[in-house]
Amino acid sequence: MTESKGASSSRAPSPMPPMIPLPPMSLPTHLQLELAAQRPSPLYIHHSYTSDIPYESSAVKFERLLNVILLPAYLERTLYFGALACLDAWLHTFTILPIRFFMAIGVLVRWWVYIVCKETKWLLGFVWDGVGRLWRRGRATRGRTVNEVTTPGDRPRSISRASEAADAQGDAQQLGTGATQRRTATQQREQQGPGPKFGSFRHRRTKSMPSNLSTYHKADLLQGAVILCSSFALMKLDASRMYHFIRAQSAIKLYVIFNILEVGDRLLSAIGQDILECLFSSETLSRNASGRSKILLPLGMFLLALAYNCLHSIALYYQVIALNVAVNSYSNALLTLLLSNQFVEIKSTVFKRFEKDNLFQLTCADIVERFHLWIMLLIIAMRNIVEVGGFSVPGAGFGETDVDGNGSGVPLHHPSILPHSFTALPSWLWSGEVLSPFLIVVGSEMLVDTIKHAYVGKFNNIKPHFYSRTLDILCKDYYTH
Known part of the structure; x- marks a missing residue:
């Protein structure tokens, strides 16, 4: 008990007095408290020094206002x-993109012309060589027939058997050489081609060659195609009919329509950005393992982007007309x-x-x-x-001149x-x-x-x-x- 009393006596006294003096409840006292220079008045209520420190300094408030x-x-x-x-x-869509679009079309057309010329040359060579072989074979057959008809008994049977054996041996050598060449070409293609070796999607480039279209060319072609197809689809919209349809609505409906169109614009913008980025990405426009361009994935993304572009364009078109009605x-x-x-x-x-x-x-x-x-x-x-x-x-x-040249100051049309x-x-x-x-x-x-x-x-x-x-x-x- 003595130690506790000593510890309590050694502590610092509290700055707060044990009792706060209350002023007498009178109107002059209340008026004096309200008119005091310090709040609250130190005459009646205890006011510590720490309460003068504000929660935020004035510099912070001035900085926030600035x-x-x-x-x-x-x-x-x-x-x-x-x-x-x-x-x-x-x-850029109206100036640079058309040039890039036609440049990509030029690359594609040059590749098509090259493929057509090469196939035509191969076809003509095949026909020419085939006709030559048929002509030589027919000529040899006719000469052999003439010899057999003119001298049927003079030709010894042993010579005819020897010639037949030689012909059979030559044909066998040709067949063997052709089979060997085909096996060699197949082995080379299997070693060079990283694509699939089996299945219906097997691709062997024997006569064809890949085009010079890069992913940037394909992106330009798809972007131009989306704009052209969307333009053709939107040409059927009647602006006058849409204008008078919106104008015939009441003011409340006009505000609701405009707000709905604005919300739809933001939602379509959010989803459209992902659609267009996926369409123009390198994963969509790059070639597969066999060197052939992808078809199904770009086609599906193109149709999806076309549908989005038409829908978003119609929403913006209605928004312009609604704003024009309000104007x-x-x-x-x-x-x-x-x-x-x-x-x-x-x-x-x-x-x-x-x-x-x-x-x-x-x-x-x-x-x-x-x-x-x-x-x-x-x-x-x-x-x-x-x-x-x-x-x-x-x-x-006001201030226009009339026909007589006198400035009457009267407007021709009422405001x-x-x-x-x-x-x-x-x-x-x-x-x-x-x-x-x-x-x-x-x-x-x-x-x-x-x-x-x-x-x-x-x-x-x-x-x-x-x-x-x-x-x-x-x-x-x-x-x-």
């Missing part, structure tokens, strides 16, 4: 470089569509846990989405420019006849009425991407320099491919 402010510059340059890389790949609407359909779609995108992304690999995939998906949006808006803008005959609607703004998205921006902008939807959609997409990546970086403690590393990876990938 990251949010600096994020748009890092993000937009990465997205724009990726979109330009997508544009380069898209232009040409006389209500706030475009703004409502963008707000509903982008709010769902922000909600589904911001409050999730993201690692750096997942954020890299999200950035690549945003790059592809930005490029698709550019192409769609380019198609819509070109269509509207063709419809109205220029970058602005004639007579839609109500134009779609709402055409008049959303001020009329003094150079873009005019036609490019207003383009600026609205692109601006809203940039704002949504900035908000999404800013909060993802804030909640997951990812700095904006991550997008610089992403840009380096994209640059290296673009340079190496």
